[in-house]
Amino acid sequence: MDELLDAAVSLDERRLDPAVALAAMDESGPREPHRQFALKHEDCFAVCDAYGDIRGAGDGFFRDDTRVLSHFRVYLGDRTPSLLGASLSQDNILFTANLTNLPLKLRESTELRQGVLHLERTRFLWQERMYERLALSNYTGKALSIPLRLDFDVDFRDMFEVRGSTRSKRGRIYEAETAPDAITFRYDGLDQVVRRSVIAFSRTPDDLARGRAEFTITIPNRGREVIYVEVGKDHAVPGRERFRAAAARARWAMRSKRRHGALVYSSGRVFNDWLTRTRADIALLTTELETGPYPYAGIPWFSTAFGRDGVISAMQMLWLNPGLARGVLTFLASHQATETSPFSDSEPGKIMHETRKGEMAVLRELPFARYYGGVDTTPLYIYLASAYAARTGDLEFVDHMWPSLCAAADWIEQACARDPDGFLTYRRAAGSGLSNQGWKDSADAIFHADGSPPPGPIALVEVQGYVFAAFAGLAELAERREEYEKAAHWRALADKIQQAVERRFWMEEHGYYALALDGEGRQCAVRASNAGHLLFVGLPAPERAERLAEQLLSGPFYTGWGIRTLAETELPFNPMSYHNGSIWPHDTAICAAGLARYGDRDNVVKLMSGTFEAAVNFSMRLPELFCGFTRSPGEAPVAYPVACLPQAWSAGSAFMLLQACLGLKVDGWKGEIEVTNPRLPIGIDNLSVRHIRVGEASVDLVFERLRDRVVCYLDRRHEGMAPLIVRS
Incomplete structure (x- = not known):
């Protein structure tokens, strides 16, 4: 127990200032949060860079404070694609990275010039699974066979290990089990919990080993080929319908929360x-x-x-x-x-x-x-x-x-x-x-x-x-x-x-x-x-x-x-x-x-x-x-x-x-809205607050700039539903 407490004291100093924790991590790449992208659903979250890559520093796919995907990178041939742009959808559900190829030597000994392939990575989380779609489009003017490789790893590290804590003992990580279209990682924790992470593909890789999956993607000119990937506790068969259905449910659930x-x-x-x-x-x-x-x-x-x-x-x-x-x-x-x-x-x-x-x-x-x-x-x-x-x-x-x-x-x-x-x-x-x-x-x-x-x-x-x-x-x-x-x-x-x-x-x-x-x-x-x-x-x-x-x-x-x-x-x-x-x-x-x-x-x-x-x-x-x-x-x-x-x-x-x-206050005891000496943000001439609850009523408020004053009033259809008291 003394050793555990000593370890926890050391952890305390790291956990309080994340900069210290970062210094103790794997230096496989700098962590710049304003250039990283996060997804979350319930007790799972994923953090990646703008390429969509997980590099193994503070990023990863986490489930219940355990990292269940520690490395996940895409290569065209043996080269990292070039980044065009990355974004999150407005509802925070979909991450999208747009990539293109660097100059690439193909197996048929031809040189592929830069910027003729488009790789779109689309990812979301839903019910403890990470879903990803890799869509590769060909703009060369002829059909091509493109080598695509996915590198991956699972370390089952506790969140506090990822943040810099060193443990004297860990549980057992088993050799990865491969199937034609999936690979399973397993960790038996010291807490007697068996944790699994299964990476499954919609098409069978040409070569599937512990740390990589290699594909040869044949794409006609102006054509588009798609690979679906899922990472979860158990084996599923990824595909277009599963991806679309899960994405629709995730977006509907988020829309409900935002309302x-x-x-x-x-x-x-x-x-x-x-x-x-x-x-x-x-x-x-x-x-x-x-x-x-x-x-x-x-x-x-x-x-x-x-x-x-x-x-x-x-x-x-x-x-x-x-x-x-x-x-x-x-x-x-x-x-x-x-x-x-x-x-x-x-x-x-x-x-x-x-x-x-x-x-x-x-x-x-x-x-x-x-x-x-x-x-x-x-x-x-x-x-x-x-x-x-x-x-x-x-x-x-x-x-x-x-x-x-x-x-x-x-x-x-x-x-x-x-x-x-x-x-x-x-x-x-x-x-x-x-x-x-x-x-x-x-x-x-x-x-x-x-x-x-x-x-x-x-x-x-x-x-x-x-x-x-x-x-x-x-x-x-x-x-x-x-x-x-x-x-x-x-x-x-x-x-x-x-x-x-x-x-x-x-x-x-x-x-x-x-x-x-x-x-x-x-x-x-x-x-x-x-x-x-x-x-x-x-x-x-x-x-x-x-x-x-x-x-x-x-x-x-x-x-x-x-x-x-x-x-x-x-x-x-x-x-x-x-x-x-x-x-x-x-x-x-x-x-x-x-x-x-x-x-x-x-x-x-x-x-x-x-x-x-x-x-x-x-x-x-x-x-x-x-x-x-x-x-x-x-x-x-x-x-x-x-x-x-x-x-x-x-x-x-x-x-x-x-x-x-x-200057807005809702008085629930009196069933009133009080507005005192209101101001609007600089550059805003009018603003409305819609469906604000006052007791059993739901009303809309409007704030409007009139010369050097800001006035506030109830939307007409709500007049009389809740008293509005404005003090200047």
């Missing part, structure tokens, strides 16, 4: 393209679990249920699709801790941080099968529940959730009682856990002004804001349940922590809140974006909120693309780091929502504009993070090398920013 919740349309074509891609990314990452829809965090490293990520993603989409929040809350309640375990960092009432299904998690080589080492997840869970109730007026669901919410509140209260100031702190319970347990969870993310690591237990500033919001939200729910004693108790706790934050975290000489307090009660006197989250929950007094907001929008933080996680004047600042100077779109969006809460909607428009323009430079897909370099005329934002793409809370940032611009 959940209200829809947004604007007068801006490019802006609409961004919102459409963003909505498709959220649908792609949302997995239908037994408890309802849950947005998985991101591909490739975090394609699983995370507590914090799921809650924030649901919060971002709450005004449009409250059903997502309901699914997140139900899942997290069903996985709430009921026992104390240092290994998993669990205590009764605590809400889960992460869950994994891979071999290493099952064997407890690491604690992430069901891990509770997130200090902010529990208060965020309560805050989401209160926000969901306010959005929907669904008191019946609150009644159902009440025991779980009370258990979560009890854990927070008991944990706060351990700290002299009554703050919620963290210190990992076992060496195998995360050393930092806020959203900035890399090992070097929390520090004193001189860069030294603080002793624990650590109280993060934003976490105290979440606790304030959790207790305030619970107090309101308790009043609606006529539990007035509990309401008074929780309101007193909210007031107490608000006063304590103002007293202990405020740095008058900086006009800002400290990043954290260490275990000795000393301030980590660092200006970080974490303090902006206090605006989101409404904790700061107005005068301090104004000073905080002014700094977030100043040069040390604001780059033109978004808000840096750390002011550039701080000692450990590095715009290329994971958490110490980079830009995280969800972080920028939370700060923007905070500005809107305090009435600063014009600067929200500014942040929305920078984020949108960054998205345009990333092909309409905001990555998990990007580098925090200051924007220069004519230059694009700089990508972070190993960011997840897509990432749920990065995608949801678009809609959180948009809500902050519009």
Whole structure:
């Protein structure tokens, strides 16, 4: 067990900063996420490059946190084709790579000139299978026999091995079993699970061995020949009908998911393209679990249920699709801790941080099968529940959730009682856990002004804001349940922590809140974006909120693309780091929502504009993070090398920013829509929100720019269905 814990400690340092994990991987090719393409269906996902190739670094086809296809490349003759272009369909279902041949010597000793063959690779995932169509077209003016080769391999590596962990022992990989049209790989895991991966072809290869399949494709002039390939748990016979039928089902299922919740349309074509891609990314990452829809965090490293990520993603989409929040809350309640375990960092009432299904998690080589080492997840869970109730007026669901919410509140209260100031702190319970347990969870993310690591237990500033919001939200729910004693108790706790934050975290000489307090009660006197989250929950007094907001929008933080996680004047600042100077779109969006809460909607428009323009430079897909370099005329934002793409809370940032611009709030208790001092994004003259639910009604809202004002009104056919209150 000691060896396993030592291995897990090593893994912890790698898993926190993906750049370290990348350095430990197979160097068969650089991983550039903004030039890679991801597909997902339920608990399977695939990542490839623009050629459609899987090269064996951080890419592959994964099923339940295990890589079931680690190498998959196409050759014409013995040469890699030349790339013409690659794209994902608008609904994120189909990946297509368009390729052509380089100069090629054929078997009949003729030289084939470049650019006369077209190879189209089309791929999608459906029900734990990867489907691929290779269509080869001939434009030479004569019939040809073309040699085509597929190289492949299966390593059955656990996700954490792919990310850099070294294991002392693995299960057994068998010799591949070949059939005329398929090859089967098998791995018997140490967890007693037999994993298979079968690669099957629609036509029989001329030669099929463990690592390759060779074909001779005879194509008439202007003709087209197709090979279908499937990768799954068992042997199937690929073909045109199977491919078309599975693709149709996959597209129908995605269309159904994208229809959940209200829809947004604007007068801006490019802006609409961004919102459409963003909505498709959220649908792609949302997995239908037994408890309802849950947005998985991101591909490739975090394609699983995370507590914090799921809650924030649901919060971002709450005004449009409250059903997502309901699914997140139900899942997290069903996985709430009921026992104390240092290994998993669990205590009764605590809400889960992460869950994994891979071999290493099952064997407890690491604690992430069901891990509770997130200090902010529990208060965020309560805050989401209160926000969901306010959005929907669904008191019946609150009644159902009440025991779980009370258990979560009890854990927070008991944990706060351990700290002299009554703050919620963290210190990992076992060496195998995360050393930092806020959203900035890399090992070097929390520090004193001189860069030294603080002793624990650590109280993060934003976490105290979440606790304030959790207790305030619970107090309101308790009043609606006529539990007035509990309401008074929780309101007193909210007031107490608000006063304590103002007293202990405020740095008058900086006009800002400290990043954290260490275990000795000393301030980590660092200006970080974490303090902006206090605006989101409404904790700061107005005068301090104004000073905080002014700094977030100043040069040390604001780059033109978004808000840096750390002011550039701080000692450990590095715009290329994971958490110490980079830009995280969800972080920028939370700060923007905070500005809107305090009435600063014009600067929200500014942040929305920078984020949108960054998205345009990333092909309409905001990555998990990007580098925090200051924007220069004519230059694009700089990508972070190993960011997840897509990432749920990065995608949801678009809609959180948009809500902050519009000043829109749905009051589920009153059955009203409130719009306060609305603004439209730069370049947008009108925008409509269609089918937004207000109680039992579904209405359409229209925002329109009239000279220097933005007006909002209900579509005529909905007049009288739901009160609309507009405040300028």
